[in-house]
Amino acid sequence: MTAQRPRLIVVGGGFAGLWCVRALAGEAIDITLLDRSNHHLFQPLLYQVATGGLSAPAIAAPLRHILRRQRNVRVLMAEVVGIDATARRVRLADGQELDGDWLLVASGSTHAYFGNEHWAPHAHGLKTLDDAMRIRAQVLGAFEHAELSSDPAERAAWLNFVVVGAGPTGVELAGTLAEIARHTLRSEFRSIDPTRARVLLVEGGSRVLSAFEPAMSARAQRQLERLGVEVRTNAAVTAVAADHAIIAGERIATHTVLWAAGVAASPLGALLGAPLDRAGRVLVQPDLSLPGHPRIFVAGDLACLRDRERQIPGVAPAAKQMGTHVAAAIRAQLRKRRVPSFRYRDYGALATIGRMAAVIQMGRLRLSGLPAWWFWLAAHVFFLIGFRNRLVVLIDWAWAYWTHQRHARIMTR
Amino acid sequence: MTAQRPRLIVVGGGFAGLWCVRALAGEAIDITLLDRSNHHLFQPLLYQVATGGLSAPAIAAPLRHILRRQRNVRVLMAEVVGIDATARRVRLADGQELDGDWLLVASGSTHAYFGNEHWAPHAHGLKTLDDAMRIRAQVLGAFEHAELSSDPAERAAWLNFVVVGAGPTGVELAGTLAEIARHTLRSEFRSIDPTRARVLLVEGGSRVLSAFEPAMSARAQRQLERLGVEVRTNAAVTAVAADHAIIAGERIATHTVLWAAGVAASPLGALLGAPLDRAGRVLVQPDLSLPGHPRIFVAGDLACLRDRERQIPGVAPAAKQMGTHVAAAIRAQLRKRRVPSFRYRDYGALATIGRMAAVIQMGRLRLSGLPAWWFWLAAHVFFLIGFRNRLVVLIDWAWAYWTHQRHARIMTR
Numbered sequence: 001m002t003a004q005r006p007r008l009i010v011v012g013g014g015f016a017g018l019w020c021v022r023a024l025a026g027e028a029i030d031i032t033l034l035d036r037s038n039h040h041l042f043q044p045l046l047y048q049v050a051t052g053g054l055s056a057p058a059i060a061a062p063l064r065h066i067l068r069r070q071r072n073v074r075v076l077m078a079e080v081v082g083i084d085a086t087a088r089r090v091r092l093a094d095g096q097e098l099d100g101d102w103l104l105v106a107s108g109s110t111h112a113y114f115g116n117e118h119w120a121p122h123a124h125g126l127k128t129l130d131d132a133m134r135i136r137a138q139v140l141g142a143f144e145h146a147e148l149s150s151d152p153a154e155r156a157a158w159l160n161f162v163v164v165g166a167g168p169t170g171v172e173l174a175g176t177l178a179e180i181a182r183h184t185l186r187s188e189f190r191s192i193d194p195t196r197a198r199v200l201l202v203e204g205g206s207r208v209l210s211a212f213e214p215a216m217s218a219r220a221q222r223q224l225e226r227l228g229v230e231v232r233t234n235a236a237v238t239a240v241a242a243d244h245a246i247i248a249g250e251r252i253a254t255h256t257v258l259w260a261a262g263v264a265a266s267p268l269g270a271l272l273g274a275p276l277d278r279a280g281r282v283l284v285q286p287d288l289s290l291p292g293h294p295r296i297f298v299a300g301d302l303a304c305l306r307d308r309e310r311q312i313p314g315v316a317p318a319a320k321q322m323g324t325h326v327a328a329a330i331r332a333q334l335r336k337r338r339v340p341s342f343r344y345r346d347y348g349a350l351a352t353i354g355r356m357a358a359v360i361q362m363g364r365l366r367l368s369g370l371p372a373w374w375f376w377l378a379a380h381v382f383f384l385i386g387f388r389n390r391l392v393v394l395i396d397w398a399w400a401y402w403t404h405q406r407h408a409r410i411m412t413r
Numbered sequence: 414m415t416a417q418r419p420r421l422i423v424v425g426g427g428f429a430g431l432w433c434v435r436a437l438a439g440e441a442i443d444i445t446l447l448d449r450s451n452h453h454l455f456q457p458l459l460y461q462v463a464t465g466g467l468s469a470p471a472i473a474a475p476l477r478h479i480l481r482r483q484r485n486v487r488v489l490m491a492e493v494v495g496i497d498a499t500a501r502r503v504r505l506a507d508g509q510e511l512d513g514d515w516l517l518v519a520s521g522s523t524h525a526y527f528g529n530e531h532w533a534p535h536a537h538g539l540k541t542l543d544d545a546m547r548i549r550a551q552v553l554g555a556f557e558h559a560e561l562s563s564d565p566a567e568r569a570a571w572l573n574f575v576v577v578g579a580g581p582t583g584v585e586l587a588g589t590l591a592e593i594a595r596h597t598l599r600s601e602f603r604s605i606d607p608t609r610a611r612v613l614l615v616e617g618g619s620r621v622l623s624a625f626e627p628a629m630s631a632r633a634q635r636q637l638e639r640l641g642v643e644v645r646t647n648a649a650v651t652a653v654a655a656d657h658a659i660i661a662g663e664r665i666a667t668h669t670v671l672w673a674a675g676v677a678a679s680p681l682g683a684l685l686g687a688p689l690d691r692a693g694r695v696l697v698q699p700d701l702s703l704p705g706h707p708r709i710f711v712a713g714d715l716a717c718l719r720d721r722e723r724q725i726p727g728v729a730p731a732a733k734q735m736g737t738h739v740a741a742a743i744r745a746q747l748r749k750r751r752v753p754s755f756r757y758r759d760y761g762a763l764a765t766i767g768r769m770a771a772v773i774q775m776g777r778l779r780l781s782g783l784p785a786w787w788f789w790l791a792a793h794v795f796f797l798i799g800f801r802n803r804l805v806v807l808i809d810w811a812w813a814y815w816t817h818q819r820h821a822r823i824m825t826r
Binding site: 062064187 | 450451452468469470471473475477478481482487488489490491505507509542543546553554557560561563600601602603604805808821822823824825
């Protein structure tokens with residue numbers, strides 16, 4: 001790399017950051033990609049790691065491995081702790097400072113408890129591989145504790161599972177938990193009957209999967225109920241503790257509350273000095289730049305933008321499109337051309353519910369049940385980065401499909 | 414289960430415990446298998462998890478899944494904290510007590526620092542999946558730190574790897590680390606050259622793999638050196654700290670010391686009240702029973718027994734044979750027959766060194782290099798429990814073989 005080449009700093013190796021970097025392959029710029037972890041994570045399948053259906057390496061690949069042939073990028077595993085927008089400079093946890101001609105901040109989102117942060121130790125969220133491993137150990141451990149306990153009330157409490165929030169993640173977790181209890185673990189215990197486990201899916205709003213049409217929400221709820229999930233809509237959670245939760249006024253004895261209710265933007269957004277929305281996302285310009293800073297961009301879950309009167313959703317396809325757009329914007333600025341506005345292409349919504357159950361809403365197409373599930377499976381395997389992962393994921397899936405088994409039921413820590 | 418049936422308590426679901434339990438399928442006894450973790454671990458491939466070649470679930474399977482069809486067994490995930498040999502009673506961490514007509518203690522071994530316990534935080538050993546995940550994060554993190562550092566001395570320190578102990582685990586770790594540095598990571602960094610990493614294998618004794626004949630040790634050492642490992646025999650480690658180790662008087666700046674030097678028996682052995690050897694193993698009778706307690710058995714790494722003037726080694730085949738023997742002994746006692754002495758069938762020794770390098774010594778057969786590696790690979794894949802694991806492991810291996818890649822290079826925590 002020569003000193004004369006312009007420099008781009010990308011914070012975050014998720015879909016937005018990685019797609020931007022890859023779209024700039026071959027450009028005469030020097031890119032530094034910063035991420036706290038060493039891997040890009042295929043977040044849409046994270047719930048499968050949390051429920052023991054996939055191993056962690058099956059849905060993650062080292063960033064520097066993905067980018068090893070792209071010679072204009074260096075990858076640094078480092079935490080960004082400060083951003084100076086005026087100088088386009090980032091400060092790393094070890095004190096180093098890096099500055100660039102462009103800056104892309106794409107550090108994503110985290111789970112949030114909106115004023116109930118004291119629930120966090122008892123209601124784990126699912127954003128990273130570490131979260132997934134912790135939930136896996138917690139869920140499998142609950143069945144183990146139930147088998148070990150000789151107190152019927154204690155045993156029942158260990159077999160109560162509460163999932164808070166009926167968006168895609170909550171629906172996936174609840175559906176898969178029900179499947180584990182009813183099928184995977186069916187004959188493996190001697191003192192308890194795992195099929196008697198209760199899985200409650202609690203939603204403050206009036207329906208599950210509110211991003212879908214009401215008719216599709218109703219279908220999804222029916223599929224959940226068929227899998228054995230108790231769906232509670234219009235139900236507020238007012239307390240979460242180590243041994244219970246209070247849901248719509250009712251005290252549920254449980255040791256396993258999973259949190260899929262709240263998402264807050266990465267705290268790095270607040271360092272940019274721009275207006276934020278309620279969830280902490282940065283209100284960006286139509287070209288995804290920071291107001292007053294045409295060479296600083298924000299993309300992915302951290303960006304808040306309305307396109308044709310619609311809020312762009314925090315999903316992987318939107319993040320990829322934003323990342324690619326930022327690359328195009330940088331290329332335009334390099335060539336002194338006008339930077340276009342970002343246009344979101346909405347390919348529809350799809351959500352999986354459990355084994356052979358899903359809902360899809362794309363253009364005029366509406367699918368649910370088994371056909372939707374096959375579609376969902378094919379789409380997700382196709383989009384997984386790297387051929388090897390795809391093959392292993394496919395084998396894992398095929399195996400689980402035929403045998404009701406989940407091969408990654410390994411508790412660590 | 415009825416109250417009249419005799420009860421067997423097995424502590425530990427490793428090779429010895431699991432093989433004993435499985436050999437008693439169909440017997441009219443009630444077996445309780447206790448293990449701290451929820452899985453049986455295929456320990457011979459643990460170093461591959463530690464070095465990112467395999468995912469954790471590829472070499473582990475839930476004990477209750479393995480035993481789901483064996484109706485005379487219940488599996489409890491629980492830690493044993495006390496043993497009363499006279500009453501044949503075990504106490505669990507939650508206070509519960511279980512007693513049996515027979516007791517098999519097969520809780521294995523742990524790593525030991527022999528008076529240098531303060532080295533433990535800086536010199537991780539490799540016995541469990543958690544250990545493997547920690548070593549994986551440490552090794553991959555060392556290269557990340559080196560890439561991030563701008564200080565040449567600091568960078569060099571991060572690229573020094575020290576493996577203490579040249580038994581099979583130390584040799585595997587050192588060989589694989591060298592391969593990672595020389596091949597896997599070759600083109601992935603921009604500031605450092607990973608091929609310049611130093612891997613030191615330090616051995617207090619006069620040769621590597623001392624369980625083999627001297628000629629085979631020499632071959633193994635040549636293969637290690639060809640892979641890029643610096644082998645230091647007759648070298649004592651006199652200090653290990655966060656940023657250095659002192660080896661044969663020389664100060665090596667390093668942040669990565671891996672401990673493969675010492676093994677001590679599980680502390681449960683000391684609770685049995687029988688004489689122990691220097692490593693804390695229980696000196697058992699020729700039939701593997703505890704002296705004075707014909708219905709208490711000790712098997713696997715925790716047992717110390719000489720068979721025809723040879724100490725039985727702490728390897729998987731010996732543990733399996735002991736487990737099967739204990740099952741036979743219990744069956745004999747059930748039928749009021751004489752309990753035979755344990756006879757160890759020595760199938761030889763094999764150790765892998767790295768990609769396409771291994772040594773084998775079986776009867777009159779001596780192999781090294783590629784043929785030994787293929788033999789080793791086939792044997793290990795064959796012995797992995799469960800068809801699915803075998804298939805995935807085979808794919809992982811085949812892929813790594815052709816591409817020099819390691820798919821599980823994911824740091825968590």
